Amino acid sequence: EIVLTQSPATLSLSPGERATLSCRASQSVSSFLVWYQQKPGQAPRLLIYDASNRATGIPARFSGSGSGTDFTLTISSLEAEDFAVYYCQQRYISPRTFGQGTKVEIK
Amino acid sequence: EVQLVQSGAEVKKPGESLKISCKASGYGFTNYWIGWVRQMPGKGLEWVAIIYPGDSDSRYSPSFQGQVTISADKSINTAYLQWSSLKASDTAMYYCARTRSGHDPKDALDIWGQGTMVTVSS
Numbered sequence: 001e002i003v004l005t006q007s008p009a010t011l012s013l014s015p016g017e018r019a020t021l022s023c024r025a026s027q028s029v030s031s032f033l034v035w036y037q038q039k040p041g042q043a044p045r046l047l048i049y050d051a052s053n054r055a056t057g058i059p060a061r062f063s064g065s066g067s068g069t070d071f072t073l074t075i076s077s078l079e080a081e082d083f084a085v086y087y088c089q090q091r092y093i094s095p096r097t098f099g100q101g102t103k104v105e106i107k
Numbered sequence: 108e109v110q111l112v113q114s115g116a117e118v119k120k121p122g123e124s125l126k127i128s129c130k131a132s133g134y135g136f137t138n139y140w141i142g143w144v145r146q147m148p149g150k151g152l153e154w155v156a157i158i159y160p161g162d163s164d165s166r167y168s169p170s171f172q173g174q175v176t177i178s179a180d181k182s183i184n185t186a187y188l189q190w191s192s193l194k195a196s197d198t199a200m201y202y203c204a205r206t207r208s209g210h211d212p213k214d215a216l217d218i219w220g221q222g223t224m225v226t227v228s229s
Contacts, residue, residue, distance in 0.1 A: 034215040043204075044144075095154055
């Protein structure tokens with residue numbers, strides 16, 4: 001089973017700042033890496049699929065990059081609604097596995 | 108509008124059985140994989156199982172194989188997750204979710220239900 005390690009666990013930033021979230025895989029997942037956002041009391045929401053493709057309706061301030069074992073989710077300028085938990089997930093090898101999440105909180 | 112609507116919260120005792128549901132609308136139910144994801148209280152996401160309603164092909168996470176059963180009724184566009192004997196450790200929120208494309212069971216999950224909270228307590 002592929003283990004995904006997200007860092008940092010918590011990111012404390014102010015609105016307007018840039019957020020950089022990391023996801024590292026225990027072995028290569030090629031480009032088959034997905035990012036979700038989850039707000040308290042809500043279901044997860046698909047942000048990015050296959051490392052760098054924004055899902056339908058996702059604002060351009062969200063971008064993904066990386067391949068192999070190292071991936072990054074960047075939020076170029078944080079807005080109030082972006083404070084949430086972000087999960088990465090690999091879809092390269094079954095079973096699909098998730099990272100433990102990064103919480104982006106207001107500083 | 109494409110949506111998944113899940114059944115309501117459940118409170119059960121250890122050893123009881125349970126079947127929760129996820130009703131799809133707004134798309135071809137038999138053309139997309141639909142799966143279940145567990146989230147224990149205060150914890151992260153875990154993939155449970157997935158099914159293709161068109162032919163009932165199903166896949167399970169090794170962690171959940173034998174512990175739950177996934178099924179689908181294409182006559183009413185509904186997927187299910189069931190337990191034959193619940194444990195306290197099954198207490199969690201369970202989300203159903205659809206794959207982004209129809210052909211790949213490992214594809215990203217783009218449409219999610221609102222979640223069903225299952226509480227197992229004596």
